Amino acid sequence: xxxxxxxxxxxKLDAPPDMPLLWTLRDLARVTGPKYGCGRGLCGACTxxxxxxxxxxxxxxxxxxxxxxxxxxxxxxxxRVGRAVQTAWRDLNVVQCGYCQSGQIMSAxxxxxxxxxxxxxxxxxxxxxxxxxCATYVRIRAAIHRAAQALAA
Amino acid sequence: MNILERLESAPAGAPVDVxxxxxxxxxxxxxxxxxxxxxxxxxxxxxCGRNAPGDATRAVDFEPDAFVRVxxxxxxxxxxxxxxxxxxxxxxxxxxxxEELDADWPQVKVIGAPADAARYKNLxxxxxxxxxxxxxxxxxxxxxxxxxxxRAMLVAAAAERxxxxxxxxxxxxxxxxxxxxxxxxRFGELAEAAASQPVPKRVRLKxxxxxxxxxxxxxxxxxxxxTDGSAIYTQDLHLPDMLVAVVAHPPRFWAQVKNVDxxxxxxxxxxxxxxxxxxxxxxxxxxxxxxxxxxxAAWQARDALxxxxxxxxxxxLGSREIFARYRELAQKxxxxxxxxxxxxxxxxxxxxxxxIEAEYEFPYLxxxxxxPLNCVVKLGDGSCEIWNGEQLQTNDQDAVAALLGIAPDKxxxxxxxxxxxxxxxxxxxxxxxxxxxxxxxxxxxxxxxxPVKLVWTREDDTRGGYYRPAFVxxxxxxxxxxxxxxxxxxxxxGQSIRRGTAFEKSIKNGIDNSSVEGASDLPYAIPNxxxxxHTPDDITVPxxxxxxxxxxxxxxxxxxxxxxxxxxxxxxPYRFRRALLANQPHHRAVLDLAATKAGWERPLEPGxxxxxxxxxxxxxxxxHTYVAEVAEVTVRPNGSFKVxxxxxxxxxxxxxxxxxxxxxxxxxxGYGLSAALLDAITLEDGVVQQSNFDRYPPLRMNQMPAVEVxxxxxxxxxxxxGEPGVPPSAxxxxxxxxxxxxxxxxxxxxxxxxxxxx
Ligand code: FES
Ligand code: FES
Numbered sequence: 007x008x009x010x011x012x013x014x015x016x017x018k019l020d021a022p023p024d025m026p027l028l029w030t031l032r033d034l035a036r037v038t039g040p041k042y043g044c045g046r047g048l049c050g051a052c053t054x055x056x057x058x059x060x061x062x063x064x065x066x067x068x069x070x071x072x073x074x075x076x077x078x079x080x081x082x083x084x085x086r087v088g089r090a091v092q093t094a095w096r097d098l099n100v101v102q103c104g105y106c107q108s109g110q111i112m113s114a115x116x117x118x119x120x121x122x123x124x125x126x127x128x129x130x131x132x133x134x135x136x137x138x139x140c141a142t143y144v145r146i147r148a149a150i151h152r153a154a155q156a157l158a159a
Numbered sequence: 160m161n162i163l164e165r166l167e168s169a170p171a172g173a174p175v176d177v178x179x180x181x182x183x184x185x186x187x188x189x190x191x192x193x194x195x196x197x198x199x200x201x202x203x204x205x206x207c208g209r210n211a212p213g214d215a216t217r218a219v220d221f222e223p224d225a226f227v228r229v230x231x232x233x234x235x236x237x238x239x240x241x242x243x244x245x246x247x248x249x250x251x252x253x254x255x256x257x258e259e260l261d262a263d264w265p266q267v268k269v270i271g272a273p274a275d276a277a278r279y280k281n282l283x284x285x286x287x288x289x290x291x292x293x294x295x296x297x298x299x300x301x302x303x304x305x306x307x308x309x310r311a312m313l314v315a316a317a318a319e320r321x322x323x324x325x326x327x328x329x330x331x332x333x334x335x336x337x338x339x340x341x342x343x344x345r346f347g348e349l350a351e352a353a354a355s356q357p358v359p360k361r362v363r364l365k366x367x368x369x370x371x372x373x374x375x376x377x378x379x380x381x382x383x384x385x386t387d388g389s390a391i392y393t394q395d396l397h398l399p400d401m402l403v404a405v406v407a408h409p410p411r412f413w414a415q416v417k418n419v420d421x422x423x424x425x426x427x428x429x430x431x432x433x434x435x436x437x438x439x440x441x442x443x444x445x446x447x448x449x450x451x452x453x454x455x456a457a458w459q460a461r462d463a464l465x466x467x468x469x470x471x472x473x474x475x476l477g478s479r480e481i482f483a484r485y486r487e488l489a490q491k492x493x494x495x496x497x498x499x500x501x502x503x504x505x506x507x508x509x510x511x512x513x514x515i516e517a518e519y520e521f522p523y524l525x526x527x528x529x530x531p532l533n534c535v536v537k538l539g540d541g542s543c544e545i546w547n548g549e550q551l552q553t554n555d556q557d558a559v560a561a562l563l564g565i566a567p568d569k570x571x572x573x574x575x576x577x578x579x580x581x582x583x584x585x586x587x588x589x590x591x592x593x594x595x596x597x598x599x600x601x602x603x604x605x606x607x608x609x610p611v612k613l614v615w616t617r618e619d620d621t622r623g624g625y626y627r628p629a630f631v632x633x634x635x636x637x638x639x640x641x642x643x644x645x646x647x648x649x650x651x652x653g654q655s656i657r658r659g660t661a662f663e664k665s666i667k668n669g670i671d672n673s674s675v676e677g678a679s680d681l682p683y684a685i686p687n688x689x690x691x692x693h694t695p696d697d698i699t700v701p702x703x704x705x706x707x708x709x710x711x712x713x714x715x716x717x718x719x720x721x722x723x724x725x726x727x728x729x730x731x732p733y734r735f736r737r738a739l740l741a742n743q744p745h746h747r748a749v750l751d752l753a754a755t756k757a758g759w760e761r762p763l764e765p766g767x768x769x770x771x772x773x774x775x776x777x778x779x780x781x782x783h784t785y786v787a788e789v790a791e792v793t794v795r796p797n798g799s800f801k802v803x804x805x806x807x808x809x810x811x812x813x814x815x816x817x818x819x820x821x822x823x824x825x826x827x828x829g830y831g832l833s834a835a836l837l838d839a840i841t842l843e844d845g846v847v848q849q850s851n852f853d854r855y856p857p858l859r860m861n862q863m864p865a866v867e868v869x870x871x872x873x874x875x876x877x878x879x880x881g882e883p884g885v886p887p888s889a890x891x892x893x894x895x896x897x898x899x900x901x902x903x904x905x906x907x908x909x910x911x912x913x914x915x916x917x
Pocket of ligand 2: 101102105107138
C-alpha cells in the first residue's frame with residue numbers, strides 16, 4: 007500500500023514500491039491525463055509535477071512520490087498559471103491528436119512558473135523533451151508566449 | 160491513405176464524386192423523448208433488407224446513430240462518421256452541420272459514430288472508414304443536408320406552434336425567431352415537436368455568401384477536451400474486470416512460437432493468464448500474451464516469458480540485401496505505369512544535350528503515433544464488442560467476423576479518439592485488432608470472460624511492422640539543346656501495399672497505384688515520359704499506407720530531379736517549374752503564392768561567416784490538394800543544419816476551417832521533416848534494429864522550423880488536408896540544402912556528413 011496525494015486528494019493504492027508512478031496513476035488511481043508514450047523518459051507524454059517540479063512519471067517509481075504533491079493535467083485548472091496555459095492552448099487550437107498534450111501542458115506550466123517571459127531559446131530548452139508526433143510545435147511555442155503575456159497582464 | 164481507385168481517377172479539382180441520394184430517399188430517424196433528428200442514406204439499408212425505398216418516415220424507438228441530434232436540453236450532438244486522429248474531422252463535420260442548422264457553435268458537441276456502414280459509409284470508399292484525406296471531400300454535401308433538414312424541421316415545428324408561415328421564420332445561433340411577432344424559441348424547446356415533423360422533401364443549402372461558420376478563422380476545435388485530461392483514448396479506457404494484455408511478439412516477421420516457458424510469468428503478482436495465439440501469416444503475427452490486472456504487471460510478466468521461436472517461415476533478409484536487390488531490379492524494364500511519347504528513343508536520340516541520372520533510396524518508416532497501438536475487446540456468445548480509435552470499421556468488422564465465425568453485424572465497434580495514426584490504425588489486414596480478438600478468444604477458452612485491453616509497448620509499436628515500404632527509384636532525364644526537359648524515365652521498385660489485401664481489386668495490370676502515385680501523374684509538360692514499376696513479391700516485410708502513401712517517396716524523387724534539371728539548364732528552379740506547368744493552373748497558383756510569400760526574388764540573408772544558407776522549392780498534388788513549399792536552411796561547417804523557415808501555399812478548394820487547414824500543413828511539414836532528417840527502420844537478418852525514440856528519433860521542438868501557411872482562395876469543392884502537407888517538405892529542404900552546399904542528397908534520411916564543408 008502506498009499513500010499518494012494526487013491533485014490534492016489522498017489516495018491509498020495497492021502498488022508495489024517499484025511500480026512506475028505513471029502506471030500507478032493510470033491503472034490504479036485511474037487518473038489518465040498522463041500518457042504512456044515511450045516508458046523510457048524519451049517523450050514527455052507522462053509528465054506530471056512532484057511538488058511543482060516536472061518529472062517523467064514513467065521512470066519515477068511510485069515510492070519516490072509518496073509524501074509529495076503529485077499534480078497531473080487534471081489538477082491544474084484552478085491554478086493561475088495552469089489556467090492561463092490551458093486557455094492559450096484552446097485559443098490557439100494547439101491540439102491535434104492530443105495524446106502528447108497533457109505532457110506538453112505540464113512542461114509549459116513548469117517553464118512559466120520559473121520564467122515569466124521565456125525566449126524562444128528558453129522554450130526550446132524546456133520543451134525539447136516533449137515529443138509531438140503531430141508536430142504541433144509551432145503552436146505550442148505561440149501558446150507559451152501567449153500564456154506568458156496573459157500572466158503578465 | 161488512398162483506398163479506392165476512384166480516388167485517383169477523379170479529375171483533380173473537379174466537384175468530386177460525392178453522391179447525394181435524392182431527397183425522397185432520405186428519412187429521419189426519430190427518437191422517443193422528443194429528441195430529433197437524424198439523416199442517413201437509404202440504399203444500403205435497402206440492400207440489407209431492413210427497409211424499402213419509398214417507405215414513409217417511420218418513428219424508430221431508439222436510434223443512436225444518425226448525424227445530428229437536438230436535445231431537449233438545447234444540446235446539438237453531431238455524430239461523426241470519421242475518426243478524430245488529430246486531423247480535425249470532428250471540428251470539420253460539426254462545422255458543416257452547424258452551418259446549415261444555424262446552431263450556436265458552443266452548443267455543438269461531437270461524438271464518434273459506431274460501426275454501421277449502412278449509415279456511416281464513406282461515400283468515396285463505399286465502406287465505413289477514414290483515410291485518403293477524404294473526410295471533408297465526401298461529407299461536404301451530406302453533412303450540410305443533414306443540418307439543413309434538421310433546421311427545416313425545427314422551423315416547421317415553430318411555424319405550427321406559432322401558427323405563422325414557415326417562410327417568415329429565421330434561425331440564428333441556436334434560436335428560432337419570428338420577427339414580426341417577436342416570438343422566439345431555443346432549439347431545445349422545439350426538439351420534441353420537431354421530431355414529429357415530416358422529413359422535408361427537399362432542402363435548400365446555403366450559397367457560399369451566406370456562410371457564417373464555414374471559412375471562419377479560428378473557430379475553436381471540438382476536441383479541446385484534450386487540454387484537461389478528460390479526453391478518452393483507447394489507452395485510457397477501463398471496463399469492469401478488464402485485463403490488460405501485453406504480448407511477446409516474434410523478433411522476426413512471420414516466425415512462430417515453438418516453445419514457451421511461462422512458469423515464472425504465471426507466478427508473478429496480478430497475472431491472470433498466459434495465452435498463446437496463432438497469427439495469420441501475411442496478416443498478423445502470432446505470439447504469447449500475458450493478461451494481468453494492470454499494464455505494469457502484464458509488462459513485467461511478458462518480459463519474464465521464455466519463448467523459443469520457429470524461424471522456418473520467418474523473413475530473414477536485411478535492409479542491405481533488400482536495397483541491393485531493388486537497385487538491381489531498377490536496371491531492368493518494369494511494368495509500364497505511364498508512357499508518353501518515346502522516352503527511350505529520346506534519351507538515346509541526338510537532340511539530347513545533357514543527361515542526368517539519379518538513384519534515390521527510401522527506407523521503411525514506422526508511423527510512430529504517440530499512442531502506441533492498443534484495442535479493447537469483449538467477447539460474448541456469438542458476438543464481439545470492440546473499443547478502438549477505429550479507422551476502417553467495415554474492413555475490421557469483416558476480418559473479426561471471419562476469425563470468430565460470426566456475422567459482421569455481430570461485431571460492434573465503439574469509436575474513441577486515436578492518439579495519432581497517420582494511416583497505421585487503418586490496417587487492411589486488421590492486424591492489431593485481430594491480435595486483440597485472438598487473445599480474448601484464447602482467454603475465453605481458458606474460462607476468462609473479462610474484457611481484454613491489448614497494449615503494445617513503444618518497442619512493440621516500432622518493431623511491429625506495417626511500415627511505409629522501402630523504395631528505390633532511378634530517374635534518367637534529358638535536356639535538349641535549348642535547355643528544355645526532353646525526356647524522363649523513372650523506374651520505381653518497392654512492395655505493394657494493396658497486394659494480398661481486400662483492396663487488391665484496385666490493382667490494374669499489375670500496377671498498384673499507391674506505389675507510383677505522384678510519379679505516374681507527373682504534371683510537368685515533358686514530351687517523352689515513361690514510368691515503370693517493379694513489385695518484388697518475395698519481400699514479406701509488412702507494409703502499409705503512411706501519411707500520403709506513395710507521395711512520400713515520389714514527391715521526393717520527382718521534385719529533386721526537376722530541381723537538378725533546372726540547375727543543369729542554368730535556370731531558376733521556380734521559373735523552370737513554372738514554365739513546365741503552363742497547363743496546370745492549380746500547381747502554378749500554389750507555386751506562385753509560395754514563391755511570392757517567401758520572397759523568392761529577394762536574395763536570402765547570409766548567415767555568419769561559417770554558415771551556408773540556401774532556399775529550395777517543391778510543389779506536389781496529392782489527394783486532389785495542391786501544395787507548394789519554400790524551405791530555408793542554414794548549414795553549419797560540420798554538415799549539421801537547421802531548417803529555419805517553411806513557407807507553404809495550399810489549394811484545397813473551399814477551406815471549411817482555415818485554421819485546421821493551417822494546422823495540417825504545419826503538422827504535415829513536421830511529420831515529413833522528421834522522416835527526411837531522422838528516421839529509418841532498418842533490418843538485419845530480418846530483425847528490426849530500432850525499438851524506441853532513441854533510435855527512431857522524432858522531430859523535436861528545437862528542430863521545428865517556423866511555418867507560414869497561405870491558403871489559395873477558392874470556391875471549388877473542398878479536398879483533404881490531412882496528408883498533402885507532407886510530400887513537398889522533404890524535397891523543398893533537400894533542394895535548399897543543394898542550393899546551400901551543392902550536394903544533392905538522394906538517400907533518406909539525410910546523411911549530414913555529405914554536407915560537411917570541405
Ligand atoms: S512515457 Fe514517459 S517519457 Fe515517454
Ligand atoms: S498532438 Fe498528436 S502527438 Fe502531439
